[in-house]
Amino acid sequence: MSLQVGILWLCVTALPALAHEEAASGVGTGVVYAVPGGWFEAVMFYVFAGTAVLSAIGVCVSRSVVRMATWLFFALGAISVLYFLLAATFIAAIQLIVYVGGVLILLIFGVMLTSQSPWVRFTPSRLNLAVAGLICVGLLVCLSSILLEADFGAPLSTTPGVTVEAIGRRMLTHYLVPFEIAGVLLMIVMVGAAHLARQEKQ
Amino acid sequence: MLTIGLTHYLIVSAVLFCAGVFTMATKRNAIGILIGVELVLNSANVNLVAFDRYRAGLMDGQIAALFVIVLAAAEAALAVAICMNFYKNLVTVDVDQGDVLRG
Amino acid sequence: MSQFSVPWTTRYRPSGSVFARNAVVVGALLGGGGVFGLGVAESALKGHPAATFLLGIGPLATAAALVVLAIVIKAWRGVESFLMRAAFPILLGAIAGTTLGVFFGALFFEWVQSLIGHAANDRTRFTYFGGELLLSEIAAALPNLPRLVHGAVWLFQFPLVRDLVNLGVIFGVINVVPAYMIWWERKIAGRIQSRLGPMRVGRWHGWAQTVADGVKLIFKEDLIPDGADKPLFKLAAYLAFVPVVLAFVALPFGATYVFREMDVALVFILAMMGIEVVGVILAGWASNNKWSVYGAMREACQMVAYEIPMGLALILPVIAAGTLNLNHIVSAQDGGWFNWLAFRNPFLFAGFACYYIASLASCKRAPFDLPESESELVAGFHTEYSGFRWSLFFFAEYAAMFVVSGLAVILYLGGWNSFIPPHWVAGVGEGALGRAVEGLLVSGPLWFFAKVIFLLYVQLWLRWTLPRIRIDQVLYACVQVMLPLTMLLLIGNVLWVWADTAWFGGGWAGLSRVMNWALGGIGAMFMFGFVAIAGYGFYHRRRLVGNLVVDPLPAS
Structure with missing residues (x-):
């Protein structure tokens, strides 16, 4: 029951986060509690950054691959809400559709196709865990200390406008060559994956 | 603390990056390693979008994030295909077993 | 009673009079408490509208909801017979009420928004939650209504409140749409297979079948x-x-x-x-x-x-x-x-x-x-x-x-x-x-x-x-x-x-328009044919599927 209440609560709190887009683009003036820099943005940031971080830790500590994929699901969803808060709605929607709707399902599908038993687990050695944990915590401490020390200057005062059109224009003018190369790459990957996963004729 | 700035997002991204690296280092299941890679790529994306929002404002960061997402999708498709081939040949997805090419 | 028992089985049937007396007492207590809270709020908080609304209306609404819930659970048989008699009017009323409610709700929200637009835009005012409309301004706009209404309107100037109301509407739609789609699918499946589909619960073509199924599933x-x-x-x-x-x-x-x-x-x-x-x-x-x-x-x-x-x-x-x-x-x-x-x-x-x-x-x-x-x-x-x-x-x-x-x-x-x-x-x-x-x-x-x-x-x-x-x-x-x-x-x-917008000039535009009318004609013919066939089937339904009769249940 607590789970149900929690999920409904998450749903209810997640929804007004999407309001940020309107406030940033100035399209609708009806939603004023989600202005950039306001209290609501702070609350939403802490809730969803916390969700992302906890889910990432869940990915680290869980043993079953499907559990890991589930934690990854929550991490990806929380990151997409962070994109909404950053007024990057197009990236947020693409993150949801490609990562959550595509890559994650592909991963779970891969787990189902390649597992010997339903609960496949490979336990790593203790030494491995200790060394990896030490390195990662050290890395995190270094990174955070640098980030907290660094001075990135004053934040940009103007809020970006409607992003889809701007992204489209810039992608098809300034970034045309990378765009085409990405298209070619996707086709190569499609052919390659189909070739790799092909059944040998008996 | 109450005004969310660039540093907040960068620290979240650092935590995600370290979690991804830890996952890649400790999991022996090939798909588990892939999940770690996805976490690392996502942390990079958070960085790109956050810098775009707070520093540049020319959509460059968002477009770079889009390319990262495209590459991640392509990489995941190929990696799952390779995992399936691995499984077909060795009947496991434990990457430590894949040492048949060692001299 | 150690075992969980469903109230409307024959084993457990409370006598109606005792239950009715208890319900009246509980309702009177809760209602009295609500009115008392209203008075306390009015006097202690100098009629601050949010306090009025939350302290007064909140307990009253909760009391009413609790009493209704208790009556529904305890006296299911009575409610069921009432539902069966009033089925069709309730169904029609719910559909019409939802439509009109959403429509007038939107009008109301717009009106509040226009009030905000006309309000004195004094930005030095306390606007922590985004509220800009004073109670006196609402009172000036609605002079003949009680203060409670002013308080409710005051509450709706906050976007968060309107969002929560809208969210409630969405949850309502999500609950009502599948319930009626399931009933409707069963009726259509029945007609396609020359059956009647659900005909019992709710008397009018089994309209309450999904509600009954939902109650069953929850328990x-x-x-x-x-x-x-x-x-x-x-x-x-x-x-x-x-x-x-x-x-x-x-x-x-x-x-x-x-x-x-x-x-x-x-x-x-x-x-x-x-x-x-x-x-x-x-x-x-x-x-x-x-x-x-x-x-x-x-x-x-x-x-x-x-x-x-x-x-x-x-x-x-x-x-x-x-x-x-x-x-x-x-x-x-x-x-x-x-x-x-x-x-x-x-x-x-x-x-x-x-x-x-x-x-x-x-x-x-x-x-x-x-x-x-x-x-x-x-x-x-x-x-x-x-x-x-x-x-x-x-x-x-x-x-x-x-x-x-x-x-x-x-x-x-x-x-x-x-x-x-x-x-x-x-x-x-x-x-x-x-x-x-x-x-x-x-x-x-x-x-x-x-x-x-x-x-x-x-x-x-x-x-x-x-x-x-x-x-x-x-x-x-x-x-x-x-x-x-x-x-x-x-x-x-x-x-x-591309050709439509930039190419060939008038010639292509003519071709495009001809194609547009041709496709539109195909669509209209399809729709007209659908309506004609459906009307024919409905008019001759007795001849086409036979005269399907619902036998009375043995117990009734």
Whole structure:
């Protein structure tokens, strides 16, 4: 029951986060509690950054691959809400559709196709865990200390406008060559994956 | 603390990056390693979008994030295909077993 | 009593008089407490409207709800007989009340917004929660009404409050739509098979069947298999349900009837439809059941495959309209049925058919219902589910059907525009009454719902007519037929739109218009034929399906 209440609560709190887009683009003036820099943005940031971080830790500590994929699901969803808060709605929607709707399902599908038993687990050695944990915590401490020390200057005062059109224009003018190369790459990957996963004729 | 700035997002991204690296280092299941890679790529994306929002404002960061997402999708498709081939040949997805090419 | 007993079984029947007395006492106590709280709030807090509302109305509403709930549970037999007598008026009243309530609610919100706009814009005022309207200003606008009304209006100036109210409406829609779709599907299945379908509960054509089923499902035992991954098993049902709720957030029912107008609404809704699958796959996996895993794997490959032609078919109208914003796409299609995007050019006409087929596959409806095929997989991914969690999957599935049909209507069939060209109804005036008539009859959510209901009817019709196809046929149809076809349609549509806007001048425009009228004529003929055949069938229903009679139950 607590789970149900929690999920409904998450749903209810997640929804007004999407309001940020309107406030940033100035399209609708009806939603004023989600202005950039306001209290609501702070609350939403802490809730969803916390969700992302906890889910990432869940990915680290869980043993079953499907559990890991589930934690990854929550991490990806929380990151997409962070994109909404950053007024990057197009990236947020693409993150949801490609990562959550595509890559994650592909991963779970891969787990189902390649597992010997339903609960496949490979336990790593203790030494491995200790060394990896030490390195990662050290890395995190270094990174955070640098980030907290660094001075990135004053934040940009103007809020970006409607992003889809701007992204489209810039992608098809300034970034045309990378765009085409990405298209070619996707086709190569499609052919390659189909070739790799092909059944040998008996 | 109450005004969310660039540093907040960068620290979240650092935590995600370290979690991804830890996952890649400790999991022996090939798909588990892939999940770690996805976490690392996502942390990079958070960085790109956050810098775009707070520093540049020319959509460059968002477009770079889009390319990262495209590459991640392509990489995941190929990696799952390779995992399936691995499984077909060795009947496991434990990457430590894949040492048949060692001299 | 140690054992849980259902109040309306014969074993446990409280005598009515004692219960009625208790109910009266409890109601009087709670009501008295509410009135007392109201008085305390008025005197102690100097009539601050938020306090008035929360301290006074809150307990009163809670008391009323508790008393009603107690009466419903304790005196189910009496309520049931009342429901059976009043069934049809309640049904009609609920539909009309919802429509009118949403309409006047929107008018009310707009009015509050205009009050805010006219208020003295003194920014030094305390605006922590975004409120800018003073109580005195509301009192000046509504001089003859009690202060309580002023307090309620004051509350609605806050966007958070309006959002919560709108969210309540969305939850209501999500609960009501699947309930009536399930009942309706059973009636249609019955008629297609020359049966009557549910005829007992609620007396008028079994209208309360789904409500009764829902009550049954909530009280059923909640089973979790021994070998299941329990947290994932519990989580999966919600993961299937919540994304559909979120899809309704971005789906517009009318020009102003939308919770959040996003410029990426289309991508967002498509993403939510994709996320719903994660719940289904996890459900199949966590059940630790062979058939469930088969169902989940079928769902995974079917969804990942059909999202590509579905997305390509959704891009076609976006290219033709030149925007991703669903509101703008609909406003590009006003002015009569031949302006709808499905009739603009042959590629869009074919794209509509492709989208409809892909949407059937994406919400796992027949003939693509392989993940839950009853005869091969014993219901597939929800084999192990029971009770409330099982019903969550079905709520999600029927709500998803509504969402994909709504997308088809918005992108291809003119959204909330009626088929009437606007110059036919140029006499509709301005003002509140004119706007009401215009919103209800010319272009408004009623038209949206009518078109969606038609598409849903076609989905149900196909389900009960076509046999299920094999999984290899499903994937063949996607990868080797739909995918190249939608890619060709995309290229053709781009070229047509380009020629329409920039090429050949008058000659091409003439060809384009002729093609537009021809396709519109085909659409109108299809619709006219459908209505004619349906009318013929309804008029001769006694002769066609026989005189089906409902025998009285032995006990009654």
